[in-house]
Amino acid sequence: SHGPAKMLAVPEMGLQGLYIDLTLQKPEARGPQQAPFSVVVAIDFGTTSSGYAFSFASDPEAIHMMRKWEGGDPGVAHQKTPTCLLLTPEGAFHSFGYTARDYYHDLDPEEVRDWLYFEKFKMKIHSATDLTLKTQLEAVNGKKMPALEVFAHALRFFKEHALQELREQCPSLPEKDAVRWVLTVPAIWKQPAKQFMREAAYLAGLVSREDAEQLLIALEPEAASVYCRKLRLHQLLDLSSRTPGHGRLGERRSIDSSFRQGDRYMVADCGGGTVDLTVHQLEQPHGTLKELYKASGGPYGAVGVDLAFEALLGRIFGEDFIATFKRQRPAAWVDLTIAFEARKRTAAPHRVGALNISLPFSFIDFYRKQRGHNVETALRRSSVNFVKWSSQGMLRMTCEAMNELFQPTVSGIIQHIEALLARPEVQGVKLLFLVGGFAESAVLQHAVQAALGTRGLRVVVPHDVGLTILKGAVLFGQAPGVVRVRRSPLTYGVGVLNRFVAGRHPPDKLLVRDGRRWCTDVFERFVAAEQSVALGEEVRRSYCPARPGQRRVLINLYCCAAEDARFITDPGVRKCGALSLELEPADPAPDSPGVPPGRREIRAAMQFGDTEIKVTAVDVTTNRSVRATIDFLSN
Numbered sequence: 001s002h003g004p005a006k007m008l009a010v011p012e013m014g015l016q017g018l019y020i021d022l023t024l025q026k027p028e029a030r031g032p033q034q035a036p037f038s039v040v041v042a043i044d045f046g047t048t049s050s051g052y053a054f055s056f057a058s059d060p061e062a063i064h065m066m067r068k069w070e071g072g073d074p075g076v077a078h079q080k081t082p083t084c085l086l087l088t089p090e091g092a093f094h095s096f097g098y099t100a101r102d103y104y105h106d107l108d109p110e111e112v113r114d115w116l117y118f119e120k121f122k123m124k125i126h127s128a129t130d131l132t133l134k135t136q137l138e139a140v141n142g143k144k145m146p147a148l149e150v151f152a153h154a155l156r157f158f159k160e161h162a163l164q165e166l167r168e169q170c171p172s173l174p175e176k177d178a179v180r181w182v183l184t185v186p187a188i189w190k191q192p193a194k195q196f197m198r199e200a201a202y203l204a205g206l207v208s209r210e211d212a213e214q215l216l217i218a219l220e221p222e223a224a225s226v227y228c229r230k231l232r233l234h235q236l237l238d239l240s241s242r243t244p245g246h247g248r249l250g251e252r253r254s255i256d257s258s259f260r261q262g263d264r265y266m267v268a269d270c271g272g273g274t275v276d277l278t279v280h281q282l283e284q285p286h287g288t289l290k291e292l293y294k295a296s297g298g299p300y301g302a303v304g305v306d307l308a309f310e311a312l313l314g315r316i317f318g319e320d321f322i323a324t325f326k327r328q329r330p331a332a333w334v335d336l337t338i339a340f341e342a343r344k345r346t347a348a349p350h351r352v353g354a355l356n357i358s359l360p361f362s363f364i365d366f367y368r369k370q371r372g373h374n375v376e377t378a379l380r381r382s383s384v385n386f387v388k389w390s391s392q393g394m395l396r397m398t399c400e401a402m403n404e405l406f407q408p409t410v411s412g413i414i415q416h417i418e419a420l421l422a423r424p425e426v427q428g429v430k431l432l433f434l435v436g437g438f439a440e441s442a443v444l445q446h447a448v449q450a451a452l453g454t455r456g457l458r459v460v461v462p463h464d465v466g467l468t469i470l471k472g473a474v475l476f477g478q479a480p481g482v483v484r485v486r487r488s489p490l491t492y493g494v495g496v497l498n499r500f501v502a503g504r505h506p507p508d509k510l511l512v513r514d515g516r517r518w519c520t521d522v523f524e525r526f527v528a529a530e531q532s533v534a535l536g537e538e539v540r541r542s543y544c545p546a547r548p549g550q551r552r553v554l555i556n557l558y559c560c561a562a563e564d565a566r567f568i569t570d571p572g573v574r575k576c577g578a579l580s581l582e583l584e585p586a587d588p589a590p591d592s593p594g595v596p597p598g599r600r601e602i603r604a605a606m607q608f609g610d611t612e613i614k615v616t617a618v619d620v621t622t623n624r625s626v627r628a629t630i631d632f633l634s635n
Contacts, residue, residue: 036177037057037177037178037179037180037214038056038057038058038173038174038178038179039054039055039056039057039166039170039173039178039179039180040054040055040057040060040179040180040181040182040474040477040478041053041054041162041166041179041180041181041182041474041477042054042181042182042183042184042218042223042470042473042474042476042477043155043158043162043181043182043183043184044080044184044220044469044470044473045083045122045151045154045155045158045183045184045185045197046080046083046122046271046272046273046437047083047120047122047123047271047272047273047274047301047303048082048083048120048271048272048273048301048302048303048437049080049081049082049083049272049437049466050080050081050082050083050097050154050158051065051066051079051080051081051467051470052066052158052161052162052470053065053066053467053470053471053473053474054162054165054166054474055474055475055478056170057478060475060478060479061230061475063471063474063475064169065079065467065470066079066161066162066165067165079466079467080437080466080467080470081096081097081098082097082098082101082119083097083119083120083121083122083154083272084096084097084100084101084104084117084118084119085100085117085118085119085121085150085153085154085157086100086101086103086104086115086116086117086118087115087116087117087118087139087145087153088115088116089114089115089116091116091145091149093153093156093157094115096153096154096157100117101334101338104117104330104331104334105331105334105335106331107331109329109331109362112141112330112331113141113330114141115141116139116141116143116145117139117140117141117330117334118137118139118140118150119140119334120272120273120303121137121147121150121151122272122273123273123274123299123301123303124137124147125147125151125189125193125196125197126186126189126193126273126274126299127299128193131192131193131196131633132633132634133146133148133196133199133633133634134146135147135148135196137150140326140330140333140334141327141330142327147196148196148199148200148203149203151196151197151200151204152200152201152203152204153204155183155200155201155204155206156204156205159181159204159205159206163179166179177211177214179214180214180215180216180477181201181206181207181214181215181216181477182215182216182217182218182473182474182476182477183197183198183201183206183215183216183217183218184217184218184219184220184223184469184470184473185197185217185218185219185220186219186220186221186269186271186273186274186276186297187219187220187221187222187269187276187278187295187297188274188276188295188296188297188298188489190489190632191576191577191612191613191632192576192577192632192633194217194611194612195612195631195632195633196633197217198212198215198217198612199633201215216476216477216480216611217611217612218472218473218476218477218611219276219278219295219611220269220271220276220436220469221267221268221269221276221277221278221295221435221469222267222278222289222291222472222476222483222611223468223469223470223472223473223475223476224267224269224278224433224435224436224468224469224472225265225267225278225280225289225433225472225483226289226472226475226476226482226483227462227468227469227471227472227475228265228267228433228435228462228468228472229280229282229287229289229482230475231462263281263282263430263431264279264280264281264282264292264426264428264429264430264431265279265280265282265429265430265431265432265433266278266279266280266417266420266421266426266429266431266432266433267279267280267432267433267435268413268417268432268433268434268435268436268439268448269297269435269436269469270300270301270302270413270434270435270436270437270438270439270444271301271302271436271437271438271469272301272302272303272437272438273299273301273303274297274298274299274300274301275297275298275300275301275412275413275416275436275438276295276297277295277296277297277416277417277420278291278295279291279292279293279420279425279426279429280292280483283484287482288481288482288483288484289482289483289484289485290483290484290485290532291483291485291486291487291532292425292426292487293420293423293425293426293487293530294487294488294489294529294530295487295489296416296419296420297416298412298416300409300412300413300416301409301438302344302409302437302438302441304408304409304412305344305405305406305409306337306340306341306344308404308405308406308408308409309340309344309405310322312384312387312401312405315382315383315384316378316379316382316384316387317367317375317378317382318371321367321370321371324370325363325366325367328366329362329363329366332360332362332363332366335360336357336359336360336363339357339358339359339360340357343355343356343357343397343402344402344405344441345440345441347399347402347403347406347441347442347443348442348443348446349403349442349443349446349447351399352399353399354390354396354397354398354399355396355397355398355399355402356390356392356394356395356396356397357394357395357397358393358394358395359375359393359394359395363375364393375389376389379395386398386400386401386404387401403443406441406443406444406447410443410444410447410448411447413444413448414447414448414451414452417432417448417451417452418451418452421452421455421457429457430456430457430458431457431458431460432448432452432457432458432459432460433460433461433462434448434459434460434461434465435461435462435465435468435469436465436466436468436469437465437466439461439465439466440465440466445459445461481535483535484534484535485532485533485534485535485609486532486533486535486609486610486611487530487531487532487533488527488528488529488530488531488533488608489529490529490559490560490561490576491525491527491528491529491559491560491561491562491563491565492525492526492527492557492558492559492576492608492613493523493524493525493526493527493557493558493559494523494524494526494555494556494557494558494579495520495521495522495523495524495556495558495568496522496524497511497518497519497520497522498518498519498522499516499517499518499519500517500518500519501519505519509521509522509567521567521568521569522566522567522568523558523565523566523567523568523570523573525565526539526541526606526608527539527608528563529560529561529562529563530563533608533609534609535609535610536607536609537607537608537609538605538606538607539605539606539607539608540603540604540605540606541603541604541606542601542602542603542604542620543555543581543601543602543603543604544599544600544601544602545583545600545602549585550583551582551583551585552580552581552582552583553580553581553583553602554578554579554580554581555578555579555580555581556575556577556578556579557575557576557577557578557579557630558573558574558575558576559573559574559576559577560572560573560574576632577630577631577632578630578631578634579604579606579615579628579629579630580628580629580630580631581602581604581617581626581627581628582626582627582628583600583602583619583626584619584622584624584626600619600620600621601619601620601621602617602618602619602620602626603617603618603620604616604617604628605617605618606630613630614630615628615629615630616628
């Protein structure tokens, strides 16, 4: 490297090292690499529903969807299963999906309180600000359990199901190393949440820590984009061609989906928990994808509509009653949410006629016991005038009322898309792919088309929209190099000591050591927020352990949303992880020429262009690789 600038690292853990600043290394241009795996299995672990799909390396484009599931709801297609997990009172795995839901529902009301039932738990990882391996999740009955174990139970279930199906299809499949696993997460998830999913996969036995590269973390909208990229004409549904005034989907007008080179498009992944937006540009000659703006979005998933319904029930029957009912009659509460889910799916903007939602008998009975009057009286007395009691003993909601429940979530999604379209980096986007389970909703489709279709944007829904991410995740697993350039969501770096320059550095940062004047807490940037980073691009730094026998170097990593932080003490800069280098004891070879005794140089290379931040390191004197890890969870 060109005359390395030496800097002293901050001795945060009493471990000084020396930095030798090396330039950003550009990767050699190369096409997508062939995987040594015979099959890729992707698990789309969703907030409301989950599933898996796979394809063999011999025919990567032929995607096999998982088998149809037993059980199921009327009016819901069965390629995925609800993300519901049931554990016995002792905390052992019992069942997952429809089976878990039905069994839980059939339990005796006295018995049911001891069973642990989890649903919609993925959002807890999204919302946890201080996620660690010890974070707890609460079951419907209020009992707590480590989130890592809950996630591992679910992943283990999918692993066993998938392997069983693979063995039946392909008996000659080798037991070990044959499968590359892909797990999907929202692109807006931070590093700790991605690492959490990886740790859960290790615990579930998907792969071992030693074979970490056998598991890929895929970003949901990115997977969807990979799938949209290869979609043929007949699989797209163009909302722009609808006849105005009809809630039905228009004829399938062909769209020029053999994208021309340099075409830019946006993918809005509308799922159960989050909305996640990605903007890609298709590059020549290999058709690779380049991210134009960092992933954005927020907690505007279909679950928001369920929460609005729960709030509506609270307004009618009293929030305290709803809370008590959920606690005392958990299975009946699950029933009520299923009844609502079925109606939510049929909601459409121009529908006429009311929607009926059946209240479980135990709700009616429990309400009378608690309140001393019936449900009907409560509805008459309530200020909510668009929900009535029907003669068949059902809640009767007007269409306007139902659309009202969608309102906050849908407008949150549209505002996010509009804000992103206004960014200078994404000018020239003419195509919006609407994907994810929530994108099946006619209410959402209509609202997005109404808001954005007028701006010359074509809004397109792939026909198997709920499975777009799953299929794209399989394709991504077969050729992860397809996404060539990503944008770093945050600025990452470390704290260092620099020579103190009077007038440039604040006096309170002055540190005098051995007669030399240093400026402390300087934020040395590895990568800036919004920076384009290519796959394989490395940021390299060298560290010299302070003591000859030192076994470990620990360096704190800092991150912030701003691009221009100067010090690690600036507002918005926080410690987000630790880089750890495990050293072998140095070989005692004091007389080897050219190596000063006890001075070792460890060269670390970090990659910020992948779906996860990666690090490798090498001991320069011995040229042996050094175990290097970055931990974002034990802060």
